[in-house]
Amino acid sequence: MTVLDEEWPAGVGRVVHDRIDSTMFEARRMAEAGLTQPTWILALEQTAGHGRRGRAWRHPLGNFAGTIVFRPAGDAHAAGLRSFLMANALRTALAEYVAPTRLGLKWPNDVLLDGGKVAGILLESRTAGAQVDWLAIGIGVNLASAPDPDGSVFAPVALGEAPPSPQEFLPRLARAFAAQEALFAAHGFGPIRQMWLDHAVMLGKPIVARLPNATHEGTFEGLDDDGNLLLRTPQGLRTIAAAEVHFGG
Numbered sequence: 685m686t687v688l689d690e691e692w693p694a695g696v697g698r699v700v701h702d703r704i705d706s707t708m709f710e711a712r713r714m715a716e717a718g719l720t721q722p723t724w725i726l727a728l729e730q731t732a733g734h735g736r737r738g739r740a741w742r743h744p745l746g747n748f749a750g751t752i753v754f755r756p757a758g759d760a761h762a763a764g765l766r767s768f769l770m771a772n773a774l775r776t777a778l779a780e781y782v783a784p785t786r787l788g789l790k791w792p793n794d795v796l797l798d799g800g801k802v803a804g805i806l807l808e809s810r811t812a813g814a815q816v817d818w819l820a821i822g823i824g825v826n827l828a829s830a831p832d833p834d835g836s837v838f839a840p841v842a843l844g845e846a847p848p849s850p851q852e853f854l855p856r857l858a859r860a861f862a863a864q865e866a867l868f869a870a871h872g873f874g875p876i877r878q879m880w881l882d883h884a885v886m887l888g889k890p891i892v893a894r895l896p897n898a899t900h901e902g903t904f905e906g907l908d909d910d911g912n913l914l915l916r917t918p919q920g921l922r923t924i925a926a927a928e929v930h931f932g933g
């Protein structure tokens with residue numbers, strides 16, 4: 685089912701599925717079948733939702749599960765920065781429902797509400813060298829309910845009472861993301877990074893960064909031009925591309 689409304693970003697498609705395996709799988713299928721315009725895919729129910737690091741993503745009814753798939757201009761580096769655009773967009777959209785001061789951004793891809801995880805972002809793409817054929821950005825938001833805690837420090841939390849439906853939340857997120865894309869096209873990563881840093885949790889604080897084969901402790905100093913985390917350690921400034929981060933100290 686394709687729907688249009690006046691508040692929907694121009695030139696962007698929308699497909700809503702009652703039930704599907706995963707909006708990420710559908711994004712891949714659509715891209716490989718010759719996608720011609722950026723398209724949001726919303727699923728009211730997913731049977732094979734997944735998160736980062738191959739984890740299952742639980743999706744109780746009433747929560748948001750959506751993916752935007754498109755053929756981004758620019759190289760793989762620019763594509764990877766889209767997680768920050770989406771984090772900013774999610775914070776903007778969620779701030780229409782809760783006090784903005786309750787929201788925070790956690791590197792690299794999470795949105796926190798009152799210190800718990802309310803939303804996560806997953807990027808998948810097909811690249812050939814530096815060229816990007818397509819990019820899919822998947823978003824899960826605990827609108828109606830929080831799945832059982834999985835033992836992580838940032839336990840899942842839900843938006844709260846009287847949350848929007850996924851169908852109502854989608855246009856707000858789509859508009860906020862389109863605004864981030866316009867900002868990125870006009871001015872590059874600088875203002876995106878600054879907006880993200882303005883709402884980052886842990887900035888200037890002691891943190892622990894867990895990599896597959898090492899753990900580093902230090903102070904979260906900011907982001908570099910590639911979105912890597914800058915960690916001030918007793919041995920000097922470390923640049924970290926991928927890790928699980930937690931409060932330290």
Ligand SMILES: O=C(O)CCCC[C@@H]1SC[C@@H]2NC(=O)N[C@@H]21
Binds near residue numbers: 708748749805
């Ligand atoms: O690990 C994370 O925090 C990212 C979670 C991303 C989940 C969303 S739900 C919509 C889309 N479809 C999926 O299968 N995963 C993403």
